[in-house]
Amino acid sequence: MKVTVIGAGLAGSEAAWQLAQRGIDVELWEMKPLKRTPAHVTDDFAELCCSNSLRSDQLENAVGLLKEEMRRLGSLILECAEATRVPSGGALAVDRNGFAAMVTEKIRSHPRITVCEGEVTELPQGEVIVASGPLTSDALAEHLQTLLGANTDLHFFDAAAPLVTAESIDMENAWMGSRYDKGTADYVNCPMNKDEYDAFWEALTTAQEAEVHGFEDGMVFEGCMPVEVMARRGHDTLLYGPLKARGLDDPRTGRWPYAVVQLRRDNTDGTIYNLVGFQTHLRFPEQKRVFSMIPALRNAEFVRYGVMHRNTFLDSPRLLNRYYQLKTQPRISFAGQMTGVEGYVESAASGFLVGVETARRLRGMAPVDFPQETAIGALGLYVSNQSVTQFQPMNINFGIIPALGHKVKGKRNKNAEISARALAVIDALREEVLK
Numbered sequence: 001m002k003v004t005v006i007g008a009g010l011a012g013s014e015a016a017w018q019l020a021q022r023g024i025d026v027e028l029w030e031m032k033p034l035k036r037t038p039a040h041v042t043d044d045f046a047e048l049c050c051s052n053s054l055r056s057d058q059l060e061n062a063v064g065l066l067k068e069e070m071r072r073l074g075s076l077i078l079e080c081a082e083a084t085r086v087p088s089g090g091a092l093a094v095d096r097n098g099f100a101a102m103v104t105e106k107i108r109s110h111p112r113i114t115v116c117e118g119e120v121t122e123l124p125q126g127e128v129i130v131a132s133g134p135l136t137s138d139a140l141a142e143h144l145q146t147l148l149g150a151n152t153d154l155h156f157f158d159a160a161a162p163l164v165t166a167e168s169i170d171m172e173n174a175w176m177g178s179r180y181d182k183g184t185a186d187y188v189n190c191p192m193n194k195d196e197y198d199a200f201w202e203a204l205t206t207a208q209e210a211e212v213h214g215f216e217d218g219m220v221f222e223g224c225m226p227v228e229v230m231a232r233r234g235h236d237t238l239l240y241g242p243l244k245a246r247g248l249d250d251p252r253t254g255r256w257p258y259a260v261v262q263l264r265r266d267n268t269d270g271t272i273y274n275l276v277g278f279q280t281h282l283r284f285p286e287q288k289r290v291f292s293m294i295p296a297l298r299n300a301e302f303v304r305y306g307v308m309h310r311n312t313f314l315d316s317p318r319l320l321n322r323y324y325q326l327k328t329q330p331r332i333s334f335a336g337q338m339t340g341v342e343g344y345v346e347s348a349a350s351g352f353l354v355g356v357e358t359a360r361r362l363r364g365m366a367p368v369d370f371p372q373e374t375a376i377g378a379l380g381l382y383v384s385n386q387s388v389t390q391f392q393p394m395n396i397n398f399g400i401i402p403a404l405g406h407k408v409k410g411k412r413n414k415n416a417e418i419s420a421r422a423l424a425v426i427d428a429l430r431e432e433v434l435k
Contacts, residue, residue, distance in 0.1 A: 011336030018355025242277025
């Protein structure tokens with residue numbers, strides 16, 4: 001038995017690992033280093049996972065639940081993330097280079113995984129998992145379009161935030177801390193007064209964007225909206241979003257500032273920081289000009305400017321079942337962001353489910369059928385839910401997991417009970433899943 005997996009990002013690597021761990025031979029195709037997209041710079045797998053991509057680690061948060069489910073079930077991505085994590089308060093953040101290197105080493109050293117370097121332009125015969133991601137090459141995208149038929153793919157635009165060196169941050173105009181002093185003080189908080197914010201907002205909303213064919217505000221997925229697009233929605237919009245000052249006491253005044261830009265560590269050494277919530281599509285000189293108006297970043301050294309690229313995803317409710325299989329050709333499965341799961345954790349979770357269920361099918365075993373009460377199951381069932389008429393990418397959230405059936409006082413308490421119920425189901429399934 002052999003399965004071809006196309007793409008060695010988080011979803012493809014996770015799917016390949018789960019298959020191989022269950023005795024299935026895997027041929028994993030990765031077009032690097034022979035060919036790269038504009039977003040790829042190294043030869044490592046899963047390199048697009050930013051330091052802060054794995055988000056909250058709290059069980060009162062749905063993504064925290066999803067990660068805990070994956071931890072308990074032997075996820076490769078979570079194993080590598082835990083081994084390369086960096087301090088980030090209540091979040092799971094990783095040293096991105098160390099993380100990608102560990103995923104690559106694990107995959108390349110597995111005796112049942114053969115890594116093939118080259119661009120796949122059409123699907124081979126046999127069992128196939130397409131995890132080529134939101135940056136699927138034009139040739140493969142055209143082949144998939146022919147296979148799937150007209151009007152079956154959509155797209156949105158994804159944006160990445162800039163990175164600055166720690167030594168270039170003016171700490172006389174910033175302080176280390178976390179909101180409401182929860183967790184450890186892992187964030188650099190860069191305050192602005194009203195006059196500074198007003199000038200910043202004016203510059204941000206009038207700055208020049210880079211050219212991208214077909215870009216417009218209405219095509220931006222809310223979860224990764226460029227900061228300049230958010231700002232254009234109103235003067236105070238950022239004050240309730242990435243520049244929210246609530247819960248951040250400036251030690252110099254003992255009060256909340258008018259606005260705060262938070263920076264989060266991007267590597268283990270703490271030498272590089274990410275501008276939280278500052279995904280952007282501004283031209284590089286404009287990014288330096290506008291973001292340097294933040295007092296603590298007046299002399300900031302930008303080691304990476306924000307970039308934007310097209311993400312492609314399927315009309316999955318019409319095309320895929322709960323196992324991410326193509327309904328018309330069950331030998332073909334999809335995983336990752338192209339299925340419409342949004343976020344790196346969600347992408348890895350889809351690869352996990354596809355790997356587990358494909359291996360069971362090939363071994364003549366009944367599917368696990370992760371129930372909707374679990375985060376893993378809820379994602380698969382949402383993506384394949386034919387009642388969803390206007391399908392858009394979806395992060396894991398408690399809204400797609402069934403309610404408890406009884407009242408619980410307080411949102412955090414309710415979410416904690418939903419997580420406890422889910423993990424009880426996962427623990428009951430664990431022995432069977434790991435077969």
